[in-house]
Amino acid sequence: MMTASLLSKPLAVLAPESGHGNASEALANMVEHVGTGPKWVLLIVFLPLLGFVLNAIYAAIGNKSKLPAWTTIALLAVAFIATLSMFLSYEGTPYTVHAFDWFNLHYGEKSFVANFSFYIDKLTILWMLFVTGLGTLIALYASEYMSHDIGVGYCRFFSAFGLFVFSMSCLVMGDNMLMLYLGWEGVGLCSYLLIGYFYKKPAAVAAAKKAFIVNRIGDLGLALGVYLTFVHFGTVEYAALFSDDKLHSYINAAATGDFSHIPAQAQWIALLLMVGAFGKSAQFPLYVWLPDAMEGPTPVSALIHAATMVTAGVYLIARFYPVFLVSEFALPTVAWVGTITALLAATIGMAQFDIKRIMAYSTVSQLGYMFAGLGLLSTTGAAFHVLTHAFFKALLFLACGAVMHGFAGQLDLRKLSGVAWMKGWGIVGITMLVGCMNLAGLPYITSGFYSKDMILAEAFITPGYQMIGWILVFTAILTAYYTFRVFFRVFVGDQYCEPGEDFHGDDESHFHPHAPGWAINAVLITLAACSMLAISLAYISPDSHGWVGSLVEESTASFHSPYAEAAHHAHVEHTAIHAVDGPVGHAAPGTVFGMNAHTGMILVSGIGAIFGVLVAAFFHGPKGWQGLFLGGRTEAAKCRMDAVAARMGPIPHLAENKWFVDEIYWAILVTPLRVISHIFHWIDKLLIDGLVNLFGFLPRVFAWIIRPSQSGVLQGYAVSMAGGLAVLLFVVLVIVVRAGGAA
Amino acid sequence: MMHAFESIQIAQSGLAQLAFPSEMSNSVLAPYLFVSAAMFAIGLVGFLTRKNMIIMFLCTELMFQAAGLALIAFGRQHLGSDGQTFVIFVLCVAAAEAAMALALVVLLFRHRESLSASAWKELNG
Numbered sequence: 001m002m003t004a005s006l007l008s009k010p011l012a013v014l015a016p017e018s019g020h021g022n023a024s025e026a027l028a029n030m031v032e033h034v035g036t037g038p039k040w041v042l043l044i045v046f047l048p049l050l051g052f053v054l055n056a057i058y059a060a061i062g063n064k065s066k067l068p069a070w071t072t073i074a075l076l077a078v079a080f081i082a083t084l085s086m087f088l089s090y091e092g093t094p095y096t097v098h099a100f101d102w103f104n105l106h107y108g109e110k111s112f113v114a115n116f117s118f119y120i121d122k123l124t125i126l127w128m129l130f131v132t133g134l135g136t137l138i139a140l141y142a143s144e145y146m147s148h149d150i151g152v153g154y155c156r157f158f159s160a161f162g163l164f165v166f167s168m169s170c171l172v173m174g175d176n177m178l179m180l181y182l183g184w185e186g187v188g189l190c191s192y193l194l195i196g197y198f199y200k201k202p203a204a205v206a207a208a209k210k211a212f213i214v215n216r217i218g219d220l221g222l223a224l225g226v227y228l229t230f231v232h233f234g235t236v237e238y239a240a241l242f243s244d245d246k247l248h249s250y251i252n253a254a255a256t257g258d259f260s261h262i263p264a265q266a267q268w269i270a271l272l273l274m275v276g277a278f279g280k281s282a283q284f285p286l287y288v289w290l291p292d293a294m295e296g297p298t299p300v301s302a303l304i305h306a307a308t309m310v311t312a313g314v315y316l317i318a319r320f321y322p323v324f325l326v327s328e329f330a331l332p333t334v335a336w337v338g339t340i341t342a343l344l345a346a347t348i349g350m351a352q353f354d355i356k357r358i359m360a361y362s363t364v365s366q367l368g369y370m371f372a373g374l375g376l377l378s379t380t381g382a383a384f385h386v387l388t389h390a391f392f393k394a395l396l397f398l399a400c401g402a403v404m405h406g407f408a409g410q411l412d413l414r415k416l417s418g419v420a421w422m423k424g425w426g427i428v429g430i431t432m433l434v435g436c437m438n439l440a441g442l443p444y445i446t447s448g449f450y451s452k453d454m455i456l457a458e459a460f461i462t463p464g465y466q467m468i469g470w471i472l473v474f475t476a477i478l479t480a481y482y483t484f485r486v487f488f489r490v491f492v493g494d495q496y497c498e499p500g501e502d503f504h505g506d507d508e509s510h511f512h513p514h515a516p517g518w519a520i521n522a523v524l525i526t527l528a529a530c531s532m533l534a535i536s537l538a539y540i541s542p543d544s545h546g547w548v549g550s551l552v553e554e555s556t557a558s559f560h561s562p563y564a565e566a567a568h569h570a571h572v573e574h575t576a577i578h579a580v581d582g583p584v585g586h587a588a589p590g591t592v593f594g595m596n597a598h599t600g601m602i603l604v605s606g607i608g609a610i611f612g613v614l615v616a617a618f619f620h621g622p623k624g625w626q627g628l629f630l631g632g633r634t635e636a637a638k639c640r641m642d643a644v645a646a647r648m649g650p651i652p653h654l655a656e657n658k659w660f661v662d663e664i665y666w667a668i669l670v671t672p673l674r675v676i677s678h679i680f681h682w683i684d685k686l687l688i689d690g691l692v693n694l695f696g697f698l699p700r701v702f703a704w705i706i707r708p709s710q711s712g713v714l715q716g717y718a719v720s721m722a723g724g725l726a727v728l729l730f731v732v733l734v735i736v737v738r739a740g741g742a743a
Numbered sequence: 744m745m746h747a748f749e750s751i752q753i754a755q756s757g758l759a760q761l762a763f764p765s766e767m768s769n770s771v772l773a774p775y776l777f778v779s780a781a782m783f784a785i786g787l788v789g790f791l792t793r794k795n796m797i798i799m800f801l802c803t804e805l806m807f808q809a810a811g812l813a814l815i816a817f818g819r820q821h822l823g824s825d826g827q828t829f830v831i832f833v834l835c836v837a838a839a840e841a842a843m844a845l846a847l848v849v850l851l852f853r854h855r856e857s858l859s860a861s862a863w864k865e866l867n868g
Binding site for chain 2: 707709712714715718719722
């Protein structure tokens with residue numbers, strides 16, 4: 001009931017008092033002059049593919065050096081430089097670059113065109129900058145991290161790595177939905193291959209299959225969405241789709257809040273694409289694959305399952321924002337699903353002990369924030385959060401990976417303590433602190449704060465969505481708590497460690513962790529610097545909500561709600577409240593607790609984040625801090641939280657077991673499917689195989705009957721031949737005689 | 744010259760007379776067929792009753808020749824050359840077959856130290 005009322009409200013939200021008819025004007029202007037771009041842009045796409053091919057060749061010729069890593073790093077670095085120059089040489093109008101014809105079918109009046117070509121606008125550039133940039137950095141990190149596996153495994157890893165960057169480029173840069181789908185499936189495949197990298201480990205194989213199968217559900221939605229787009233608009237090319245008159249008339253209708261004249265078919269497109277986005281970006285109810293995906297090597301978790309692939313869903317929705325706007329229920333659903341996911345994953349993350357899993361749940365949770373931002377018409381907030389999250393979450397994963405690498409696979413936060421004080425681990429400790437601060441969103445000093453703030457502010461100023469705002473603020477407190485829980489337990493306090501399951505010595509007391517080398521440290525420092533420098537992005541071009549906003553503004557995602565517009569103007573110009581026309585409506589500025597949206601949010605979410613950190617310190621801080629009433633941990637495995645958890649009844653147990661969502665899915669989906677498949681298996685076995693076997697069995701029966709005639713006595717055969725001949729001749733004789741008689 | 748030419752013509756017609764006489768009557772044909780049938784029957788009976796593989800092989804040869812004789816007799820009957828041609832082929836095949844069959848018999852003998860066909864009784868279904 002509640003959900004229904006919340007969903008029915010929404011798009012009234014976009015249609016305040018007087019909607020106006022030109023909501024789609026900016027979009028029309030933008031896609032009107034789509035030009036042709038320079039061919040070197042193709043380098044960005046095809047260099048990673050070359051890396052894939054070269055690494056496969058290295059594997060075939062049995063290379064046993066770090067050559068695959070350096071090849072991949074070099075190629076990705078060139079691709080990154082090409083992306084940078086694509087960014088710098090961008091002249092304000094989107095353009096396409098044609099590689100070769102792919103589908104080019106014309107029949108009668110209609111046509112189906114989906115070429116292997118690329119559509120470049122600022123949204124593409126934003127995504128490609130961090131895809132290739134982080135790809136290069138993480139390849140550098142992996143060159144050291146994967147070095148225990150030099151040989152075929154190393155080649156296989158970097159081969160899939162190159163293929164992944166290629167697929168991701170196709171996904172982000174493709175100029176039609178088919179290219180997007182190609183990339184979408186490609187990254188899914190690479191994700192599968194890399195999660196299952198340790199293919200001798202059953203858990204890794206199971207996780208790879210789970211990721212692939214759960215993604216299949218989402219991909220079905222995407223495929224149907226692409227199909228429906230073609231059916232309704234007659235094209236899958238971006239330039240043609242976004243300049244379609246029908247689409248523009250729908251947008252203008254949606255801006256006035258009138259959805260009754262928009263055909264249901266057009267509204268369904270967004271809902272189907274949304275399902276695809278939920279699968280790839282691990283949103284409720286399809287998020288279950290992502291935590292398990294941590295079975296893959298850590299660089300993979302950082303690149304694919306934190307920074308790039310999982311943001312494909314955000315990209316999809318941002319890219320098809322005009323299509324989402326014309327659907328009455330799509331964006332509100334996106335907002336609510338994102339919010340629920342953020343909260344749910346944060347509660348699970350609080351109770352986990354495996355630090356990589358905590359980071360995985362925090363990824364799911366942060367993706368929830370991004371989806372909430374998209375659903376609340378803050379594509380800028382979502383895209384900015386994607387960018388900052390890409391930096392700090394890659395950093396966090398890589399720092400956790402360094403710990404895992406150095407402590408023989410140990411990830412249990414109860415078995416590690418004081419890592420930052422160990423010799424050679426200082427850089428990991430400091431960069432981890434930077435990552436944790438960003439994830440927790442400490443006010444003013446972290447980029448994660450600014451991007452999260454943008455989404456939270458949007459929730460509070462949008463009428464009917466304050467509830468989402470409160471849930472997200474509460475989730476932010478939880479996030480700060482579980483993030484610093486990891487930091488306080490693992491990185492500070494008395495030095496203590498137990499080696500993980502990869503330790504093969506006899507005596508654990510002789511275990512010495514090996515500190516990370518230069519490659520890992522260099523990457524961690526770079527990412528920490530990027531995370532911190534990203535703060536400045538909030539201050540570049542403040543007129544359009546920061547640097548990311550200035551990029552999003554020049555893309556198909558350039559729609560923001562009138563409330564944001566009004567609030568923003570009130571903030572920027574420090575004037576009294578005045579109503580403003582936004583691209584999607586008209587509104588008076590929203591306020592948070594009587595203050596303008598951003599000031600209010602800085603107070604609320606900033607205080608919330610600090611509160612979360614203090615709570616974490618109170619329960620999990622090292623013993624030495626007890627003078628400050630904070631240190632709650634007496635030794636590595638014991639803390640104040642244990643007593644609290646013991647009084648909370650079954651809740652900690654439920655949260656630790658992920659609210660038994662996997663088990664519920666198992667019971668209501670997997671088990672019935674298995675039963676059905678068993679039934680079909682037996683039908684196949686008994687009925688179909690039975691029939692086939694019967695036809696195989698009959699000749700044997702016949703043979704069994706006539707077999708005695710082959711006696712082995714040579715004369716016997718001769719007699720039968722002679723006898724047979726005699727009978728035959730007798731018959732001929734009879735016939736001849738009769739014929740003669742008749743004549 | 745003329746005389747010589749005429750004499751060659753006469754000689755030719757005489758040869759033709761020799762090469763292609765008139766059809767045989769049924770009473771002339773019958774003894775040939777009788778001998779052929781007798782040879783075939785002897786061969787068949789021999790094949791059925793003897794166990795020595797060489798003898799059995801000889802009996803098949805006998806049946807071949809019986810068939811050949813019948814073919815030639817009928818060929819003469821109808822004044823055609825088909826019968827004779829066919830017999831030439833049969834002889835060729837029989838010669839080839841004789842080489843193979845004798846080789847087989849030798850091999851079989853080496854395995855069992857016996858020429859009896861019953862030595863191979865276990866080759867049954």
